[in-house]
Amino acid sequence: MISIIKNTPLQKGLVLAVMAFTLQSCFVAKEYARPEITETENLYRTDNLPSDSISMADVSWKTLFTDTYLQQYIDEGLQNNMDIRIAIQQIVAAEAYAKQGKAGYLPSVNIGANVTHQELSKNSQFGAFLTNTSTDQFDVTANLSWEADIWGKIRSNKRATQAAFLQSVAGHQAVKTQLISSIAATYYSILALDAQLEVTKKSIETRKTGVETIKALKDAGLTNQVAVDQNIAQYNNAKSLEVDLEVALFKAENTLSILLGKTPQQMKRSSLDTQTINSDMKLGVSSQLLRNRPDVMAAEYGLISAFELTNVAKSNLYPSFKLTASGGLQSLELDQLFNANSLFANIVGGLTQPLFNQRKLKTQKEVAIAQQEQALLRFKKTLLVAGNEVSNALYAYSSENRKFQFLKNEVEALRKAAENSEELLKNGYATYLDLLTARQSALSVEIKVIGSKLQQLQSVVNLYEALGGGLK
Known part of the structure; x- marks a missing residue:
């Protein structure tokens, strides 16, 4: 015998809820999987590919940079730099959205107290039969609204906000890596300017002595006024170069001060000759850029966020199950408001299928798909740029090493030429032009030697940044 159960509104609501949970097995939302990226192959344009997975990026900046002043400045910059502090606030904002995304599964609940005063027209349908057309009503009402995640829309939105949060974290790491690189490069520039200024001052002293000698x-x-004038001109040329170097040094110190988040000031430092890099130029395998380069990681998190938002846009085209309820206390008399007879409640559950919405939902889906494709292309481009930067930095380091030795040999030869020319001039066996040419060439190449040393250091810094170093 089959018993007939009365279909109450509560039972109907429960049936709809069961249907909603049953339909959750029919997810429209897809799971993210990293796309196959052929761009990771042969990212580095070099024959010196490593045979293991060790990367220079795995070395801590405290180990790579041994100069104590530089270590102090990097640590100070990481604490006080304005870009770092801005990035941290971006993380805070993204974290708030991530928390909101996690709360998407929870119902919305609000409560309020109201007083309603109503005056009926005495000529109205009800007012004509009532002696008192004025009524007051008091209520305390709580409202609840909850949507079942049938198609994975809420889940996808949650994952999108989490990916956006992780993207902001990776963005902060990218700023950190760039800051370490900028501080190191600027510090090395200051040391190079110090060295160039020292060489120039020595040259000025030599040329000052040369002017006195040529006058004698x-x-x-043994010579004429033309020789004297040429020596005086060469002396003043060196003095002019000294002024240019002092200006560049002043600006470089101000740049370093700004990177450290403080007002421009003179910076303490060591010397260029004491700088050493205690790390092998190990690249690791190119696929490591996917986990070492913060900008590459940020680009992928952007792709994940776009992927999940596409899921959300597709889910919006399907029916949504919503459950709404309200309840509380309601009374015409304030002193009876908290009486048991004042209790009321209602619950509504139903499926809503969007049919015609001025094409908004379809447009949202098409835009989301296009934005996902854009995010994928940005991800691939970021990876290609990363490989290019590694290749350039490594080649620059290798080239500067070879160039540095040639320049050292050249400057040694020119110094000897200048000494010999001066001695021959004193004994009448050479012209003043030979001496001037040798001196000018020697100073120029000495400046280049220092510049080459600077380029070696900066190419190491660039390679470290390109590989994604500085996160430890």
Whole structure:
């Protein structure tokens, strides 16, 4: 015998809820899987590919940079730099959205107290039969609204906000890596300017002595006024170069101060000759850029967020199951408001299928798909740029090492030429032009030697940044 159960509104609501949970097995939302990226192959344009997975990026910046002043400045910059502090606030904002995304499964609940005063027209349908057309009503009402995640929309939105949060974290790490690189490069530039200024000052002293010597030779009748004028011009050329270097040094110190988040000031430092890099130029395998480069990681998190938002846009085209309820206390008399007879409640559950919405939902889906494709292309481009930066930095380091030795040999030869020319001039076996040319060439190449040393250091810094170093 089959018993007939009365279908109450509560039972109907429960049936709809069961249907909603049953339909959750029919997810429209897909799971993210990293796309196959052929761009990771042969990212580095170099023959010196490593045979293991060790990367220079795994070395802590405290180990890579041994100069104590530089270590102090990097640590100070990481604490006080304005870009770092801005990035941290971006993380805070993204974290708030991530928390909101996690709360998507929870119902919305609000409560309020109301007083309603109503005056009926005495000529209205009800007012004509009532002696008192004025009524007051008091109520305390709580409202609840909850949506079942049938198609994975809420889940996808949650994952999108989490990916956006992780993207902001990776963005902060990218700023950190760039800051370490900028501080190191600026510090090395200051040391190079110090060295160039020192060489220039020595050259000024030498040329000052040379002017006095050439004047004495003129008085002895061994040369003419043209030689004196040329030596004076060369002396002033060196003094002009000294001024240019002092200006560049002043600006470089101000740049370093800004990177450290403080007002421009003179910076303490060591010397260029004491700088050493205690790390092998190990690249690791190119696929490691996916986990070491913060900008590459940020680009992938952007792709994940776009992927999940596409899921959300697709889910919006399907029916949604919503459950709404309200209840509380309601009374015409304030002193009876908290009486048991004042209790009321209602619950509504139903499926809503969007049919015509001025094409908004379909447009949202098409835009989301296009934005997902854009995010994928940005991800691939970021990876290609990363490989290019690694290749350039490694080649620059290798080239500067070879160039540095040639320049050292050249400057040694020119120094000897200048010494010999001066001695021959004193004895009347050479012209003042030979001496001037040798001196000018020697100073120029000495400046280049220092510049080459600077480029070696900066190419190491660039390679470290390109590989994604600085996160430890």
